[in-house]
Amino acid sequence: MSRITRRRFLRYSGAGLASLALTDQLAAALAAQEGQVTVGAVYPLTGGLARIGVAIRQGIELAAEIVNSNMSDLTLPLAAGTGLPRLGSRPIRLVWADTRGDPATGRAEAERLIDRERVVALIGAYQSAVTATASLAAEAKGIPFLNPESSSPRLTDRGFKWFFRTGPHDITFTKLFFDMMEELKQRRGARISRIALLSEDTEFGATAAGVAKGYAEIHKYTIAANEYYTSPPSSLTAELLRIRAANPDAIIGANYLVDAVMIVRTLKEMRWFPQGFMVHAGFTTVPDFLSTVGRDGFYFLPRAPWALGMGKGKPLVSRVNELYKKKHGSDMDEVNARAFTGMLTLADAINRAGSTAPAAIAGALRETNIPGSQLIMPWQGIEFDNKGQNRHAAGVLTQILDNDYKVVWPFDVAESQLVWPVPPWDRR
């Protein structure tokens, strides 16, 4: 039946591959000729993380569109005018590569984009593990790599010259809690001096507790108790009894969902609650947490990198979200809000570099100084430290109020009044 011999197959496929390579080269050459500036984006577009990868893609494409078209009514970098003004209004062109969520593929794809697509910079790659390998390719080849959303603190501790991260990492989240308490003391005269830590005992909890101890020392808080447990716990009564006996003003928790539920129940049994209870994760797993504990889960303070509710205090957030929603029918989320911001930061640097030379772009990135008013993030701005980490990257604190997660801090973007101290159990 089949007329295709092996030789013929090889000849055809060889020709096909050659022409494919040619069109690739041609497209790259054409892009350069037409004056487009090519940026490579490396994300998990298929596989288990595809849903997140596609949302990120939509966020980044929106950012590129805002740069390329004239949207002078938005106070975002490069929204006014078309394209990159210092490069003769050349537009940004995005080339996408699929990591499939795999570190090795991520690296290979980053190399392909650099060698074949001649990208001037890369953005990616969501997962910390993939960002680590993909940025290795960029570092080796001397191409700037901008990471908007990976949270491992180690990524910016590698001494890389071409790596920049706009978003917060796991350590910055802990800083949030202390910044908020400091402001509470100053503005509302809150009396907070004793802190208790309650953490699960693997990397996540142990790191969070270690960082919290460091910040407590800087801000002169007493660590009244520091308890670890193995998750899932069969009981947390001993831990919480000890914490209650130490009488802390506030608790900082690094717990998983199962633990979070147990904490709520045990506190209620003990009929005790500190002034405030700040938490890293677990309590934010929507909708499992609230559907399991109901009203008893109110008043906890989970941290979040971004929340749509900020739009009340920061209209720019709602404006951008409207644009996004019109296109995709859904709201932006905390991941693609960070990706969107990363893309704008990169475009801003390429523009200021006034050139597509990688070294010039990296130099411009180092001098980045975007004020917070031009961002949809709750940050004071974007400025990179000498490790390539945005020194202003932070998050927001939400509080669970009336079955919802409301932004309560920073106060200027808050949508609800922060409840501190939390009312006792019998007055809720």
Place this chain on the structure above:
Amino acid sequence: MELFLQAAVNGVVLGLVYALIALGLSFIWGVMDVVNLAHAEFLMLSMYATYWLWALGRIEPALAVPIVLPLFFVFGWLTYRLLIRHILRASTAAQIFATFGLLFVLRYSAFAAFGPNVYGIWQQGLGGSVSILGTFIATARLVAAGVALAAFGVLWLFLQRTKPGKALQAAAQDRTVALALGIPVERMFALAWGIGISSVALAGIALSPFYQVSPTIGDAFLLIAFASVVLGGFGRVDGALVGGLAIGLLESILGTLISPTFKLLFVFGIFVLMLLFRPEGLLGQAR
């Protein structure tokens, strides 16, 4: 002092709950010398059953007892007929692998059926806490402790005062002689599995009002159940009670007074010492 009292009260209640979980394990172990590594998975499944009855039918955990217990009795019976019967005379290693395999089958079936999500009952008649000697204890926990004591009592009465109970003991002591006396040993063993699994299902129901369920929740209880059985005395039903209480008290008192981080270290440190110096357990007699 108040802290100690609170820790002790918590310890007794926690210990009784541990004992109830260990009861079925100890019972099956005692009757036919089979270590059921999948024990805590039955606990997990009964917690799901209780949860779904509550979530879909608003059936309170207390009312779930007459529905869930017979179901798990049949479940235990079938487990014996379909799996355990075939490995009864096999080597210990084969028995361990079989029940270990059962653990994975049950756990990942739960994953497939319910996903990795965490579910818990949060509106039921047993909310709030009561005050004992100036300490607070959740009503639901207190009820669970009461259920545990009742379960031990009922099982003791069954074994000592009823004909099937005595037959069961005979089958446990010597299969051949029991057979010669006309005791249907096979049926007795299936009965033991039915009782063992429904007693752990009872523990699941009692836990449900204050403990949430997810497919891996068995991990929190399996080791503790084993330690209870070993500490109290292998294969003795009252051993599970003593062992569970000992572990609950150790964990709660030492954990609260010294450091909760090491509460399991205290428990298993004493467990190891026990194995070294009194391997027959607190209640066991040296063989």
